[in-house]
Amino acid sequence: MALPRPRPGILEITPYVGGKAKSASSKPVAKLSSNESPLGPSPKAIAAYRELAGELHRYPDGNATALRQAIGRRFNVDPDLVVCGAGSDELISLLIRAYAGPGDEVLYSRHGFLMYPIAALAAGAHPVAAPERNLTADVDALLAHVTSRTRLLFLANPNNPTGSYLPATELERLRAGLPEDVILVIDAAYAEYATAPDYASGLELARGTPNTVCLRTFSKLFGLAALRLGWMTAAPAIVDVINRVRGPFNVSAPALAAGVAALEDLEHQEQARAHNATWLPWLTREIQALGLTVHPSLGNFILIEFPSEPGHDAAAANAFLEAEGIIPREMGAYGLPGCLRLSIGREEENRRVVEALAAFVAGRR
Ligand code: PMP
Numbered sequence: 001m002a003l004p005r006p007r008p009g010i011l012e013i014t015p016y017v018g019g020k021a022k023s024a025s026s027k028p029v030a031k032l033s034s035n036e037s038p039l040g041p042s043p044k045a046i047a048a049y050r051e052l053a054g055e056l057h058r059y060p061d062g063n064a065t066a067l068r069q070a071i072g073r074r075f076n077v078d079p080d081l082v083v084c085g086a087g088s089d090e091l092i093s094l095l096i097r098a099y100a101g102p103g104d105e106v107l108y109s110r111h112g113f114l115m116y117p118i119a120a121l122a123a124g125a126h127p128v129a130a131p132e133r134n135l136t137a138d139v140d141a142l143l144a145h146v147t148s149r150t151r152l153l154f155l156a157n158p159n160n161p162t163g164s165y166l167p168a169t170e171l172e173r174l175r176a177g178l179p180e181d182v183i184l185v186i187d188a189a190y191a192e193y194a195t196a197p198d199y200a201s202g203l204e205l206a207r208g209t210p211n212t213v214c215l216r217t218f219s220k221l222f223g224l225a226a227l228r229l230g231w232m233t234a235a236p237a238i239v240d241v242i243n244r245v246r247g248p249f250n251v252s253a254p255a256l257a258a259g260v261a262a263l264e265d266l267e268h269q270e271q272a273r274a275h276n277a278t279w280l281p282w283l284t285r286e287i288q289a290l291g292l293t294v295h296p297s298l299g300n301f302i303l304i305e306f307p308s309e310p311g312h313d314a315a316a317a318n319a320f321l322e323a324e325g326i327i328p329r330e331m332g333a334y335g336l337p338g339c340l341r342l343s344i345g346r347e348e349e350n351r352r353v354v355e356a357l358a359a360f361v362a363g364r365r
Helices: 043-056 065-076 087-099 113-120 139-145 167-179 203-208 236-245 254-263 266-288 314-323 347-362
Strands: 082-085 106-107 125-128 150-156 183-187 212-217 230-233 293-295 301-305 340-342
Touching: 043 254, 065 082, 065 230, 065 254, 082 087, 087 150, 087 183, 087 212, 087 230, 087 236, 087 314, 106 113, 113 125, 113 340, 125 139, 139 167, 139 203, 150 167, 167 183, 167 203, 183 203, 203 212, 203 230, 230 293, 266 293, 266 301, 266 347, 301 314, 314 340
Parallel strands: 106 125, 106 150, 150 183, 183 212
Antiparallel strands: 082 230, 212 230, 293 301, 301 340
């Protein structure tokens, strides 16, 4: 008897494993494994979410009208050119599903976000990784890997997990070098944290070209990861296509309400940004001072490289930190087994990280 078989490519997928939430340690847990906001969401977003409790029998607004308008005001984009999704993850999948299938290629940078190859394989398309230079996307290498089968190119800017970014001029060079029928998806999940003067989120390119998508999320600076809320903007033809393939009520009503309230709370956004602007450089400096390599990051996380000797390597550091109640993200799935990624936490969490790493480097417990 023939058993059901998935489509080609599906069994090549290594399932995405999220950051751990628990450690076996009896110490207080510092969950620094998923680049979440240590400040949590705006109290106004929590209130808006709670208010929805009386309306759970109602379907959400399938057009996300109020949220798209709030996004339009906050980010100066046309609300008609915004599509909301259940996390930017859903929009990544929808873009690939709508534009790529068997025989097509989805291009990304070697240490790009894991969902790009996963969503490509799920759609029956072929993921293609272009090499990087110094853990940074390389425009020339990306362009060299474009073929007549390339349909989309995904670039996280800043990138998770490396923290590196391409300046605005490089993004423009990439777009200009790509064939017009290739969609460039600039995944700007960490844009709100990016402070470099030559950084651009891709909103301008999405506005000014017919084939560029800018992808954003409420999971990071806005602190709403649990609600699953993301959005994208692009030219009308792309927006029209995604609206055809998305589910009619793909974003929940509590997420819509909390998203609007979060956007309106500029003070909370500023606090979250200021917190990161203080503690990202502090952690980077303190950990570098211990003799470890910390890659420069524009996000809300750092990538730490450990020596390769057993006992001093990333696996040993991970075990040591977990025993201290600190949970980093191991990077084997990203092809960086010598590294750990750590989110920027609350002040006391950041101080514990430095203390624990100092003890690890000194070989004490
Ligand atoms: N893109 C990048 C670069 C990310 O790091 C993440 C979250 N880890 C996402 C997209 C997905 O975010 P979400 O689905 O929560 O919006």
